[in-house]
Amino acid sequence: MSGPSQRRRVLVLLFLVWVASCTVVVSESEQGFFALPPLPPPHEYGEVVIDQATREAGEDAVVFSHWSHRALYTCRVCHFELPFAMQANGSGISEEAHRSGHFCAACHDGETAFGHTRKNCSKCHTGGRADKEKSFKKFRESLNLPKGDYGNKIDWVDAERRGLIEPQKSILEPDFEPIPYDQEFEVPAAWSMISPAQFSHDEHMQWLECSNCHPDIFAIEKKGTQHFLMKHILDDKFCGACHMKVAFPIDDCKGCHPSMKY
Ligand code: HEC
Ligand code: HEC
Ligand code: HEC
Ligand code: HEC
Ligand code: HEC
Ligand code: HEC
Incomplete structure (x- = not known):
């Protein structure tokens, strides 16, 4: 009874069941087969709350937005040339370092970007998420950035390829390639x-x-x-x-x- 042809039929059946189960897995995966964390609204994707030193100093926390900065600078500028860690609260930023022109103050010097002055403390020390929905919308529309489906809902690769944004690749070497x-x-x-x-x-x-x-x-x-x-x-x-x-x-x-x- 259990000749080669029946064994083959069992194998084919097993194979089909396996294929079907894989298909189910793939089609279900989007609806939570992998437990994907919920996505924030587009203007908050890539936002980092930096609050370790401020908590100790009793100062308002700082909220940093990647979208506004990555349109102007590549990742390597901040995560290679400047000593920012790719980890929230990983860089050990202090007020003293800022007063000597390090970290954020490497650019926030009153020339490249608004300076580290009394009038501007609260621009960075917002205490919590500042509502940037409007400024984000304006930014995306004024540059006519191509739509993406997730995250910031901007196709950053396409935006860079088409020259709609020209993020600086280096702030230390003008001719860097x-x-x-x-x-x-x-x-x-x-x-x-x-x-x-x-x-x-x-x-x-x-x-x-x-x-x-x-x-x-x-x-x-x-x-x-x-x-x-x-x-x-x-x-x-x-x-x-x-x-x-x-x-x-x-x-x-x-x-x-x-x-x-x-
Ligand atoms: C940033 C890139 C990236 C994205 C986005 C991504 N994957 Fe993957 N995926 C990978 C890589 C790399 C592997 C190879 C891992 C390995 O060696 O098996 C992989 C492997 C897999 C596997 C094989 C099994 C496993 O657990 O590794 C499945 C299933 C899978 N991805 C499903 C998905 C689904 C569904 C999505 C969308 C919700 C998705 N992936 C989004 C990079 C990605
Ligand atoms: C360009 C953005 C920016 C501006 C402007 C700014 N800060 Fe900060 N400041 C930061 C960041 C980022 C941290 C680190 C936050 C943390 O780790 O909690 C920080 C940390 C601090 C800390 C805690 C760390 C320490 O060394 O005690 C104090 C106090 C502080 N800032 C005061 C000020 C004051 C006062 C001003 C205005 C004169 C100011 N900051 C302006 C970004 C800024
Ligand atoms: C203008 C500076 C700047 C640029 C440009 C920049 N980053 Fe960051 N990034 C930061 C700062 C500041 C932090 C927070 C560090 C801290 O809290 O100590 C950070 C944190 C991160 C984190 C950790 C986030 C978290 O929630 O833990 C990742 C991942 C990251 N950056 C990736 C990137 C990538 C990828 C790019 C390029 C597309 C990029 N960054 C461009 C300044 C920058
Ligand atoms: C965004 C992350 C990323 C960057 C940036 C990057 N690599 Fe890689 N690299 C990878 C990954 C992922 C692999 C595959 C690792 C594996 O299979 O174990 C890899 C593999 C390699 C390998 C092994 C290739 C092989 O055939 O096995 C070499 C060599 C390498 N990278 C060199 C470089 C050099 C040189 C640079 C800079 C010019 C660079 N990488 C930049 C992610 C990166
Ligand atoms: C590589 C240069 C560079 C670094 C490093 C940098 N910035 Fe900026 N930042 C800019 C420029 C340029 C602008 C736009 C011009 C302006 O607003 O003065 C800007 C704008 C901003 C704005 C207004 C737009 C927005 O996102 O709401 C805030 C707030 C800000 N930066 C905070 C920070 C903080 C906090 C840090 C450090 C954690 C930091 N920046 C590090 C260059 C930089
Ligand atoms: C150190 C940060 C980093 C790591 C690690 C990394 N990526 Fe990326 N990747 C980026 C950035 C930044 C972009 C630009 C697009 C964006 O920001 O949405 C990108 C873009 C891409 C793209 C789009 C390129 C295109 O031609 O459209 C693919 C595909 C991709 N990554 C796959 C991977 C896979 C697979 C891995 C793991 C093996 C990986 N990445 C690891 C930062 C990273």
Whole structure:
């Protein structure tokens, strides 16, 4: 009875059940198969509350917006040339450092941007989220920025490519050009039914420095970083270090898995 043809039929059946279960997983995933954190409104995506030193000093907390700054400067300016950590409250910013022209005051000097003066304390020390919905809308519309679906709902890559924004790549070297590194690769997913994720070094080098990713986020040796599973990415690791907080968020499955349906 249990001849080869029946065994094959059982195998085909098992295979079909497996395919079906994978399809269910993929189609359900958007509705919470992965527990994605709720997204804030577009003007608050990438907003960082910096409140460690101010809490100790009894001063109002500072709220920093990435959207207004990343339109003018690439990530590498603040996270490579200037000593800002990619971590809320990670930089150890102090009033004394500001008075000597470091951190925010590297630019907020009264020339490049409004200065570190008495009249301006409350522009940074807003105490909580300042409502920037209107200024954000004005910013997006006046530059006619291309729409994205998630996060700031701005397609930053397209905006930069089309020259609608020209974020400075360096504030220290006027002629700076990023190291050309046009290596692209696919990251195969641990599940064979999932289309691989795409990664382009060159696209990232428009914004970042090698050391923003190597060796802290990704070990550099070949196949060094084994399987960046989505559960780790959702825990702010690997791709999630940026794509959970400032770069287009994980909700944008197609942004990384171009052959996915949504
Ligand atoms: C360009 C933005 C900016 C401006 C303008 C600014 N600050 Fe700050 N300030 C910060 C940031 C960021 C921190 C770090 C916040 C934290 O860690 O809680 C900070 C921290 C502080 C702290 C706590 C740290 C410490 O060393 O005691 C005090 C006090 C302070 N600022 C006072 C002032 C005063 C007074 C003014 C106006 C003369 C001012 N700040 C203007 C951004 C600014
Ligand atoms: C003008 C300066 C500036 C630019 C440009 C900038 N950042 Fe930041 N970033 C900051 C500051 C300030 C913080 C908060 C640091 C702290 O609290 O100590 C921060 C924090 C972060 C964090 C941690 C956020 C959190 O909630 O923990 C990430 C991730 C990040 N930046 C990524 C980026 C990326 C990606 C870019 C480029 C698209 C970028 N940043 C551009 C200044 C900047
Ligand atoms: C690399 C330069 C640079 C650094 C570093 C920088 N800024 Fe700015 N910032 C600017 C420029 C340029 C503008 C726009 C011109 C202006 O408003 O004077 C701006 C505008 C702002 C604004 C008004 C727009 C908005 O987002 O609401 C705030 C508030 C602000 N910065 C806070 C900060 C704080 C807080 C820090 C440090 C944690 C910081 N900036 C670090 C260059 C910088
Ligand atoms: C946005 C983050 C990011 C930046 C910026 C970045 N890399 Fe990478 N890099 C990666 C990732 C992700 C991998 C794959 C890691 C793995 O598979 O373990 C990788 C792998 C590599 C590898 C191994 C390639 C292979 O074939 O196995 C080298 C070499 C490398 N990067 C060099 C660089 C250099 C040089 C720069 C600057 C010019 C740079 N990277 C900038 C994310 C980055
Ligand atoms: C910022 C890039 C990025 C985004 C956005 C992204 N992924 Fe992934 N995803 C990856 C990478 C990288 C892998 C490869 C991990 C590995 O080695 O298995 C992966 C793997 C997967 C896997 C294989 C199993 C696992 O847990 O690793 C599934 C399923 C998956 N992604 C679904 C999704 C869905 C659904 C979305 C949208 C909600 C999404 N991904 C958004 C980068 C991304
Ligand atoms: C250090 C920060 C950082 C890390 C880590 C990072 N990215 Fe990005 N990525 C960015 C920024 C910034 C952009 C520009 C677009 C934006 O901000 O929305 C970007 C853009 C992209 C794009 C769009 C490029 C295009 O051509 O349209 C893809 C795809 C992407 N990332 C995939 C990945 C994957 C997959 C990983 C993990 C293997 C990863 N990224 C890790 C910061 C990062």
